[in-house]
Structure formats: C-alpha cells, structure tokens
Amino acid sequence: MSLKREVLYQKWRPKLFSDVMGQDHITVTLKNSLLRNRYAHAYLFTGPRGVGKTSTARILAKALNLEIDEHGEPKIDSKISEEIDKGKFLDLIEIDAASNRRIDDIRSLLDNVQFMPSSGKYKVYIIDEVHMLTNEAFNALLKTLEEPPPQVIMILATTEYQKLPETIVSRCQRFDFRNVSNSEVVKRLKVIAEHEKIQCKEEILWFIAENSSGSLRDACNLLEQLSIAFDEITISKARELFGIIDENISLKIYKMIIENNISELIETLQDLRLRGIDFKSLSNSLIDVLRLGIFTVNGATEIQGYSSDFIKNTSLVFSGSDSRKLITILEKFIEMISIRTEHFDPLLDSAIIHLTYMFENKRIIKEELNQTQEKEIKSPLNIDTQNQNKNIETSENNIKESKINDTQSHEKGLEVNQISKPKLDSNEKQDWEKVLFDLRRAKFGKMVLGALLRNVEIPKKLDEKLVLKFKSKSLHDHFKVEWQLELAREAVKKAVTKVYGNGIKLVLEEPDEEQKNNTKANLLESDIVKSALAMGAKVEEEKEG
Incomplete structure (x- = not known):
C-alpha cells in the first residue's frame, strides 16, 4: 500500500496558465510579459483563498526557468517542470510567513539570496x-525587495493585502485575484x-459551486467528500x-411572515432549534432567498444556479x-x-417575528377584501346612484380646499372645514399606507410627518379632493404647525x-366638537407623549386619567 495520497485539489493543481480558472486578466498579462521579456523582479498576488495565487506563482516559476511556447506557456515536458510540481526544485523556495514570521527567519532567507541558482535561470x-510577517521582518525585507540580485525573483502572496505596509506594496507589481465564478467552477468540476469517474448530475456541481464561495479549492474538497461518502450523490x-x-x-419562513402566521412561525423556529439547525447558517439562507425574492418581484424569471420550480415558488411567495x-x-x-454575540439565536428569532408586523397591513387588507366579497355574495347591495351623487355634491359644497402646488407660501397654511366622514375601503387604506411609507423618515420640524x-x-378621495381628519385637536394643531415649513409641504x-x-387638493377637516371643547388637560400635550410622537409612535386611543 502506497503512503502517497493526493487529495483532488492537489492532484488537479494547474500546471499551465490556461489551467488557472477565472483569472484571465492576470494570466494573459503574465504571458505577455514573458513573451516580451519584460517581467518584474517582485510580484504581489492578492485575493481570496483557493483562487490560484500559489499555483500561478509556481507556473510563473516554471516559465522563468524553462523555455516558453509562442503563447507564453512553459514547456512542461522537462525534469525541472516535474521537480517544481513535486516541490523538489532547489531554486524554488516556498516560505510560509505564518510560521516563519520573525526577523531572524527573514535574515536567514536574505543570507542565501546572494548565491546563484543551482540548476535553473x-x-x-x-x-x-x-x-503575517512582523514589522521588523518587513523592514529587513525592504532593501532586497527593492533591488534584489538579478538572478532573484520574489513573489509575495496574501489574502489580506490591506495589512501590508505601503512600502512593501509600492515595491511590487500587484495582481488582484478574484473569486472564481460559479460557471467556471462547474466547468472545472x-x-x-x-476523469475521476465520479457519478453526479450537473445540478450537484452547481450546488457545490454555490456553496464554495468562489473558491475552487473548497469546491474540489466538497466534491471529494461527497464522492467518498455516497455512491449516489x-x-x-x-x-x-x-x-x-x-x-x-x-421560503416557508417568508411565507409565514408575509401571511402574518405568527403562531406557526414560532413553532417552526422552535422545531429548527430542536433539530440542531445553526441559526447563523439559517440567517445566510434567509438572505439568499430574500435576494432571490427581490429579483423575482422586479421581473426576473431565470437565475443561474436555481431551478425554475424554486424561482416560480419564490415569485408566488x-x-x-x-x-x-x-x-x-x-x-x-x-x-x-x-x-x-453569544445570543444570536434569540436575536434572529426576534428579528423574524418583528418582520411579521411589517406585513401586517397586507394581511388586514386581505381579510377586509375577503369579508367584503362574502357580504356581497350573501346580500347584494342595491345602490341608489342618484341619491349618492346628491350626497357627494352636498359634501363638496361644504368643503374649503387647500391645493398642493409649487407656489404655496408658508404663511397661507391649510384651510379647514367640517365635512361628513366618508366610507372607507381597503384600496384607500392601501394607498394611504404608501403615502405614510414615503414620509416615514421625513422630519423637518419637531415631528416625523x-x-x-x-x-x-x-382619508377618502372625492373627485380631486383628499380629506384629512385627525383624531384630536392637539394632533390637528401640531400638523398645522408642521405645515408652515416649506420643506414639510413639499x-x-x-x-x-x-x-x-397630480392636481389633488388637500382638505384638513376640524376634529369633532367634543374634542375641541374639551376643557380637561389633554394627554397629548404631555412632553412624554410629544417625544414619543416625534420618534414615530401612533396614538391608538386617548383617555383622561
């Protein structure tokens, strides 16, 4: 039994520039520099893990020590190429800065820089x-990095270039590696x-690509794990x-959120916790599905990596x-x-339950529509059109209008009058919610509009008139004060x-007489209540204590 065992990502490590996936912007530049004999003395390769930084550095070492073809690729049918692939080439020195980070390690390296290559160019x-190098080690490296001996090429690789001193970065030719796209990962897999005779469908490869975060090395590891664990993947x-x-x-969680099914939602969250589901992973999945939901709401019907059935279900939700x-x-x-935080699970629980309140209006509107339809089926209404038109005309004659236009001055304010309370329907409530949503952060005076x-x-829209009636005289007066501000009016x-x-006219109706003539202290005049209103609170009911 051989002791040699190569994992997939080592066995399939790129040997040519053309084998490096998803980094054409780098490999093309390096090949051109080799063809024109204009390569640098120091390189800096930066980028995420598992995207080909070290592999590209080894291929570049091959190209510098071997003959190249007309495309800039090294001719790998040689002993030097074989030794580089096996890690036995004496003129290729690889150093792990995480374990050789002290100044003494760098000094030892620099002592050997002056010697000529043993077998290569x-x-x-x-x-x-x-x-990972210390500041002292970086300082010791500076001079050699700036003016190395002619027979020395230095290649630095890192996943966190922002931690490097500017003096190091400025002395290197920098190449930024990118995450490998899912399509490139699938192509390589x-x-x-x-070649490895692993039986799996293409949808499995897409699944692996989606969960490898753009790292081809991670994708190879995932594929190997699956091939070892299961005969049928x-x-x-x-x-x-x-x-x-x-x-x-x-997707099921979002469906319960949007439908405001809080009891079932809580049961589902408890069940997931009992099953040992990691809530960090759940939050990532929720983000992915929500992102997909935004795409479908805006008309997307095909998204790479997702089945048509799942996209259809997401669109419906x-x-x-x-x-x-x-x-x-x-x-x-x-x-x-x-x-x-150590308490991420309850944090996610509360966030998910809080989302149900954001979709509460949608549920209420749906229930009202269902109730209205049921009433119409049970007892159809006979509407006297002529009487209705007379009532509307009478109401219109009693309305003093205040039209919203660009020339309105703050001295004018709003005109007010008493009108009869109109009947409401769900569409009017939905329209008014849209107005409130647009004004949810609009604050120009003391109150959030x-x-x-x-x-x-x-409010009820009668022809081109929109009637506003506050629940109390105090709120009515507060709005009149806010209305004096030009930015608020706009x-x-x-x-x-x-x-x-366009052309809609706004009418501010006086509150009921009993509220206007109330001589008791109004709760809404309280400083605490005013502060709460300013931060976005809503008055549900006003009572005297």
Whole structure:
C-alpha cells in the first residue's frame, strides 16, 4: 500500500496558465510579459483563498526557468517542470510567513539570496501569507525587495493585502485575484468528475459551486467528500453532510411572515432549534432567498444556479410585496449577521417575528377584501346612484380646499372645514399606507410627518379632493404647525401626488366638537407623549386619567 495520497485539489493543481480558472486578466498579462521579456523582479498576488495565487506563482516559476511556447506557456515536458510540481526544485523556495514570521527567519532567507541558482535561470522565492510577517521582518525585507540580485525573483502572496505596509506594496507589481465564478467552477468540476469517474448530475456541481464561495479549492474538497461518502450523490444528501440549510425552509419562513402566521412561525423556529439547525447558517439562507425574492418581484424569471420550480415558488411567495420594503429588510439582515454575540439565536428569532408586523397591513387588507366579497355574495347591495351623487355634491359644497402646488407660501397654511366622514375601503387604506411609507423618515420640524399623519382617519378621495381628519385637536394643531415649513409641504405634496396623481387638493377637516371643547388637560400635550410622537409612535386611543 502506497503512503502517497493526493487529495483532488492537489492532484488537479494547474500546471499551465490556461489551467488557472477565472483569472484571465492576470494570466494573459503574465504571458505577455514573458513573451516580451519584460517581467518584474517582485510580484504581489492578492485575493481570496483557493483562487490560484500559489499555483500561478509556481507556473510563473516554471516559465522563468524553462523555455516558453509562442503563447507564453512553459514547456512542461522537462525534469525541472516535474521537480517544481513535486516541490523538489532547489531554486524554488516556498516560505510560509505564518510560521516563519520573525526577523531572524527573514535574515536567514536574505543570507542565501546572494548565491546563484543551482540548476535553473532564476531563484524564485514565494512567500505565502506575507501579511503575517512582523514589522521588523518587513523592514529587513525592504532593501532586497527593492533591488534584489538579478538572478532573484520574489513573489509575495496574501489574502489580506490591506495589512501590508505601503512600502512593501509600492515595491511590487500587484495582481488582484478574484473569486472564481460559479460557471467556471462547474466547468472545472466537470472535467475532474469525468476523469475521476465520479457519478453526479450537473445540478450537484452547481450546488457545490454555490456553496464554495468562489473558491475552487473548497469546491474540489466538497466534491471529494461527497464522492467518498455516497455512491449516489443527491442534493439532499449533500445538505445533510455539509449542514447546509434547505432554501425551501427559508421560503416557508417568508411565507409565514408575509401571511402574518405568527403562531406557526414560532413553532417552526422552535422545531429548527430542536433539530440542531445553526441559526447563523439559517440567517445566510434567509438572505439568499430574500435576494432571490427581490429579483423575482422586479421581473426576473431565470437565475443561474436555481431551478425554475424554486424561482416560480419564490415569485408566488413574494408576489405583491413592495420591492423597497424587501431591500430595507435585506440591508437590516446583513447588518444583523455581522453582529458578534453569544445570543444570536434569540436575536434572529426576534428579528423574524418583528418582520411579521411589517406585513401586517397586507394581511388586514386581505381579510377586509375577503369579508367584503362574502357580504356581497350573501346580500347584494342595491345602490341608489342618484341619491349618492346628491350626497357627494352636498359634501363638496361644504368643503374649503387647500391645493398642493409649487407656489404655496408658508404663511397661507391649510384651510379647514367640517365635512361628513366618508366610507372607507381597503384600496384607500392601501394607498394611504404608501403615502405614510414615503414620509416615514421625513422630519423637518419637531415631528416625523409619517408618524403624525398616521394619526388621521384613513382619508377618502372625492373627485380631486383628499380629506384629512385627525383624531384630536392637539394632533390637528401640531400638523398645522408642521405645515408652515416649506420643506414639510413639499414632502407631503410629493408623497400625495405620487399616489393620488397630480392636481389633488388637500382638505384638513376640524376634529369633532367634543374634542375641541374639551376643557380637561389633554394627554397629548404631555412632553412624554410629544417625544414619543416625534420618534414615530401612533396614538391608538386617548383617555383622561
């Protein structure tokens, strides 16, 4: 039994520039420099893990010590090429800066720099994870890095170039490696699977690519693990082996959130915890599905790496959702997963349950529509059109209008009058919610306009008139004060015209007489209540204590 055992990523390490996947912007430049005999004395390779930095450095060492063809590729049918692949070439010195980071290690290296190559044209030094060197070691390296002997080429590699001193970076020719695209990963895995006789469908390779984070080395490791663990590889088995959350679970959670099914949502979260699901992984899955939901809401029907059935189901779950609201949720989720805390699970629990309140209006509107349809089926309404038109005309004659336009001055304020309370429907409530959403952060005086206007009864649009009636005289007066500010008027105008159209006229109705003539101390005059309103609170009911 041979003691030699090569894992897949070592066995399939690139031997030519053309074998390096997803880094054409680098390999083409290096090949051209070799063809024109204009290569640098020091290189800096930066980028994520497993994308080909060290492999490219070794190929460059081959090209510098071997003959090259007309394309700039090294001719690998030689003893030197074989020795470089096996790590036995004396003129290729690889140093791990993580374990040789002290100044004494660098001095030992520099002592040998002056010697000529033993068998090749150049002595090539590859210093991996160079950012791990100490400041003293960097300082010792500076002079040699700037003016090395003519027979020496130095290649520095790092995943965190921002930790390098500027004096080091400026002395090197820098190349930034990128994450390998999923399509490139799948292309390479197909070749490996065919030669290694690994039986798996293409959807498995896409699944591996999606979960390798752009690292071809990680993808090779995942494929090898699956090939060892299972004779027949399926996505469900892969999820179980790697502990990857099923996207359908995340989609189910979003469905319960949007439908405001809090009790079932809590049961699902408890079940996931009992099953030992990692909530960090769950949060990442929720972000991926939400990102997909934003794409489908905006019309995307085909997304690489996802089945058509899953995209269709995602589109159904998120249909009718506000894209801006979903983007806001996505941003908050990304902020949340960056928090380092021992109590991440309850943090994610509370965040998910909190999302149900953001979609509460959608549930209420849906219930109201269902109730209205049921009433219409049970007892159809006979509407007297002539009487209705007379009532509307009478109401219009009693309304004093205040039109929103660009020339309105702050001295004018709003005209007010008493009108009868109109009947509401779900569409009017939905339209008004859109206005409030646009004004949710608009604050030009003491109050947030969206929070203040949330305390009006849902306005009714009669022809080109929109009637606003606050729940109390105090709120009514607060709004009149805010209305004196030009920026506040412009913000309200923009939000209202966006939903109700240009030319809409705004009418501010006086609150009920019993509220105006109330001589008792109004709770809304309290400093605490005013502060709460300013931060976005909503008055549900006003009581005297």
